[in-house]
Amino acid sequence: MKPLCCLVALLLAVLAGGAAQAHKPSDSYLAITVEGGQISGRWDIALRDLDFAIGLDADGDGQITWGEVRAQHAAIAAYAAARLQLQAGGVDCPLAIGSQLVDEHTDGAYTVMPLRFACPPGGAPEVLALRYTLFADIDPQHRGLLNLRAGSLTRSALFGPQEAQQTFVLAEASRWKQLLDYAREGIWHIWIGFDHILFLLSLLLPAVGVWTRRRWQPVARFAPALWDVLRIVTAFTLAHSITLSLATLGWVSLPSRLVESSIAASVVLAALNNVWPVFHGRRWVVAFAFGLVHGFGFATVLVDLGLPQGALAVALLGFNLGVEAGQLAIVSAFLLLAYPLRRSAFYRRAVLLGGSLLIAVVAAGWLVERAFNVKLLPF
Amino acid sequence: MANIGPVLRYPPAVLSASFLSLVLVTASARAAPFVPAADSQVLATVPARASDPRARELVTLRAAWRAQPDDVGAAVRLAQRYFDEVAAEGDPRYVGYAQAALQPWWALNSPPVAVRVLRAMLLQFNHRFDAALVDLDGAVAAEPGNANAWSWRTAILMVQARYAEARLSCQQMAALTTPLVAVACRAQVDAATGPAGPAAAALRAALQASPGASPDERLWCLTRLAETEERRGAFAAAEAAFREALAIGIPDVYLQAAYADFLLDRGRPAEVLVLLKDRGRADVLLLRLAQAAKATGDRSATSLAAELAARFDAARRRGDATHRKEESRFTLAVQGDVARALALAQANFADQREPVDARILLEAALAARDAAAARPALDWMAASGIQSVALQPLADALGGRK
Numbered sequence: 001m002k003p004l005c006c007l008v009a010l011l012l013a014v015l016a017g018g019a020a021q022a023h024k025p026s027d028s029y030l031a032i033t034v035e036g037g038q039i040s041g042r043w044d045i046a047l048r049d050l051d052f053a054i055g056l057d058a059d060g061d062g063q064i065t066w067g068e069v070r071a072q073h074a075a076i077a078a079y080a081a082a083r084l085q086l087q088a089g090g091v092d093c094p095l096a097i098g099s100q101l102v103d104e105h106t107d108g109a110y111t112v113m114p115l116r117f118a119c120p121p122g123g124a125p126e127v128l129a130l131r132y133t134l135f136a137d138i139d140p141q142h143r144g145l146l147n148l149r150a151g152s153l154t155r156s157a158l159f160g161p162q163e164a165q166q167t168f169v170l171a172e173a174s175r176w177k178q179l180l181d182y183a184r185e186g187i188w189h190i191w192i193g194f195d196h197i198l199f200l201l202s203l204l205l206p207a208v209g210v211w212t213r214r215r216w217q218p219v220a221r222f223a224p225a226l227w228d229v230l231r232i233v234t235a236f237t238l239a240h241s242i243t244l245s246l247a248t249l250g251w252v253s254l255p256s257r258l259v260e261s262s263i264a265a266s267v268v269l270a271a272l273n274n275v276w277p278v279f280h281g282r283r284w285v286v287a288f289a290f291g292l293v294h295g296f297g298f299a300t301v302l303v304d305l306g307l308p309q310g311a312l313a314v315a316l317l318g319f320n321l322g323v324e325a326g327q328l329a330i331v332s333a334f335l336l337l338a339y340p341l342r343r344s345a346f347y348r349r350a351v352l353l354g355g356s357l358l359i360a361v362v363a364a365g366w367l368v369e370r371a372f373n374v375k376l377l378p379f
Numbered sequence: 380m381a382n383i384g385p386v387l388r389y390p391p392a393v394l395s396a397s398f399l400s401l402v403l404v405t406a407s408a409r410a411a412p413f414v415p416a417a418d419s420q421v422l423a424t425v426p427a428r429a430s431d432p433r434a435r436e437l438v439t440l441r442a443a444w445r446a447q448p449d450d451v452g453a454a455v456r457l458a459q460r461y462f463d464e465v466a467a468e469g470d471p472r473y474v475g476y477a478q479a480a481l482q483p484w485w486a487l488n489s490p491p492v493a494v495r496v497l498r499a500m501l502l503q504f505n506h507r508f509d510a511a512l513v514d515l516d517g518a519v520a521a522e523p524g525n526a527n528a529w530s531w532r533t534a535i536l537m538v539q540a541r542y543a544e545a546r547l548s549c550q551q552m553a554a555l556t557t558p559l560v561a562v563a564c565r566a567q568v569d570a571a572t573g574p575a576g577p578a579a580a581a582l583r584a585a586l587q588a589s590p591g592a593s594p595d596e597r598l599w600c601l602t603r604l605a606e607t608e609e610r611r612g613a614f615a616a617a618e619a620a621f622r623e624a625l626a627i628g629i630p631d632v633y634l635q636a637a638y639a640d641f642l643l644d645r646g647r648p649a650e651v652l653v654l655l656k657d658r659g660r661a662d663v664l665l666l667r668l669a670q671a672a673k674a675t676g677d678r679s680a681t682s683l684a685a686e687l688a689a690r691f692d693a694a695r696r697r698g699d700a701t702h703r704k705e706e707s708r709f710t711l712a713v714q715g716d717v718a719r720a721l722a723l724a725q726a727n728f729a730d731q732r733e734p735v736d737a738r739i740l741l742e743a744a745l746a747a748r749d750a751a752a753a754r755p756a757l758d759w760m761a762a763s764g765i766q767s768v769a770l771q772p773l774a775d776a777l778g779g780r781k
Contacts, residue, residue, distance in 0.1 A: 062427025067418030
């Protein structure tokens with residue numbers, strides 16, 4: 001055994017204890033900015049690392065000139081682009097690298113690459129996934145230092161062979177926007193969802209009165225009417241929130257044809273109950289029972305809208321709040337109109353009886369359409 | 380020595396007051412990316428494949444490894460060669476290159492002995508001392524005649540202040556190496572665990588008895604001798620040994636740092652500026668330059684401090700905690716942030732327990748007037764029995780050696 005090897009070892013161990021950090025390990029500096037749907041960035045990679053990977057010093061004289069670097073710009077861009085993948089909201093965004101500049105860092109000259117990620121249109125992404133494998137095969141000590149900016153949010157992260165794939169949930173600020181977006185969808189859906197409105201109306205129409213000896217009598221005071229309305233709406237809301245959540249989370253699923261037919265049937269039954277009353281003061285039970293079915297209907301809409309991964313709860317809450325807001329508007333309008341009219345013969349005959357019959361007929365039409373998959377009505 | 384690693388575009392600029400204007404050019408260039416003025420402009424310096432035989436050898440070994448990456452012989456040859464570059468240049472990039480060559484065996488519990496020793500060398504470089512020792516124990520168990528493994532084992536045990544085991548390791552190695560290295564190995568343990576005088580005498584005698592020793596061996600032994608003499612207050616003898624070691628002509632970061640510290644302690648910072656001119660690529664040497672510039676009121680003091688702060692910042696960004704020793708000194712001596720310096724010194728002493736690590740902790744604790752924080756270093760001094768004219772006054776000021 002040569003003694004020199006041992007000596008170098010002793011020498012180096014001292015180096016490790018004291019002078020190990022001469023020069024610097026290899027890092028690249030990656031800055032990514034998300035502005036709306038635009039994702040751009042800048043990537044600084046050390047020229048000496050690129051020389052080691054793909055060879056920049058063409059004449060081998062030990063000096064990397066600007067001319068030598070320029071001649072390899074396309075090769076550098078191709079090498080780098082193959083080692084950085086970005087997904088926005090689960091969709092690949094191909095990377096385009098612009099014309100390269102030079103910058104100095106603490107350990108020398110770096111090439112500076114402007115980055116542009118071509119994401120499919122669709123607004124600001126909620127989640128970014130990055131896969132970074134630069135130099136992983138030739139220098140496992142290499143690290144990629146990411147600085148990520150999205151709106152007011154700034155994140156930094158470290159990439160290496162053990163942590164090549166990382167996911168970033170972007171700004172909490174945009175969570176608000178997301179919540180509002182889904183709330184708007186919820187309002188819109190209750191507004192155009194005639195079946196839900198008619199079901200609710202059928203249960204509400206008798207609320208400005210009470211059934212006594214099989215006859216409907218207008219209430220004397222506002223409070224009992226309001227109380228009845230509140231019970232019905234709360235029961236409906238509670239019920240459809242439960243099934244909406246269960247179905248959206250994928251824990252329960254029912255065939256959509258069965259769901260839609262049942263919703264139509266629920267409207268028919270609720271309307272006929274006003275002509276031939278069966279449930280009397282227990283209409284909130286009906287609201288709850290059929291509310292469960294309506295929740296499955298809402299879930300179909302929500303799933304069709306597309307659910308953001310990692311923000312399911314936000315979507316669910318927003319959509320639900322939207323549906324409630326829409327309902328509240330309908331209920332308020334109903335009470336404002338119906339309460340003053342409750343004593344009139346018009347209300348009792350035309351609205352309560354006539355209206356209910358009309359609702360029952362329309363809903364029966366839907367029932368046939370949905371159950372047998374045919375088209376009868378224009379809406 | 381051939382110039383292997385990369386050289387900054389303005390390597391001397393950050394090192395010397397007379398090149399302050401160039402420092403400013405570098406600093407401003409760093410602020411914004413630019414298009415170089417001409418194709419002929421040199422941006423970076425790398426090993427010259429065309430003319431440098433060491434660089435050519437590396438290219439050949441790398442090509443051989445690429446052709447057969449699963450051949451353990453080719454991989455070990457390349458990794459060993461890369462590690463030699465770490466020795467020559469102190470450049471940590473070669474540590475990563477060496478690890479890449481060993482990739483097929485890197486995650487194995489019990490790789491071939493040659494791979495195992497190299498893995499230990501790479502692990503200790505990143506201060507993973509315990510993992511490195513597991514590998515070295517495994518290597519000497521499989522190959523008791525592996526002097527390299529014993530040698531590394533001793534060095535790590537010294538860093539961890541496990542002196543009894545280090546002494547045994549020296550004994551195992553003695554039969555496998557030259558008399559000079561055998562004596563020096565024992566003397567360094569003796570100097571860490573008792574009076575410095577006999578250890579220095581033993582080193583001096585061994586050096587005189589081995590006139591034919593290689594320059595590397597002589598450099599290492601003279602450095603040990605200088606430190607040992609300094610520790611017992613024999614400053615003239617220490618300086619003579621430092622100068623003899625420097626005169627060998629092998630650029631050695633550790634030796635230069637140790638001599639710079641000696642000069643700073645003797646109140647001769649101006650000489651440090653001369654000694655380390657153009658050597659600031661190594662952070663440890665840049666630290667001494669920054670301290671010397673501050674002590675002399677040199678114009679470069681501000682830019683040197685900024686450069687060093689930027690390097691520590693770059694290391695921190697990559698999650699590198701192996702700089703704490705130097706950063707603690709910098710934070711205390713140059714930036715004057717006592718609380719941070721103490722925290723760094725404490726973390727460093729939990730990792731490494733050599734005299735210099737103890738000194739940094741004692742100095743930071745003294746500046747922070749926090750004797751309790753110094754306890755691990757005081758305990759280490761008491762347990763080891765080390766003699767040191769640098770450490771003892773600090774320990775006394777902190778409430779005595781117990």
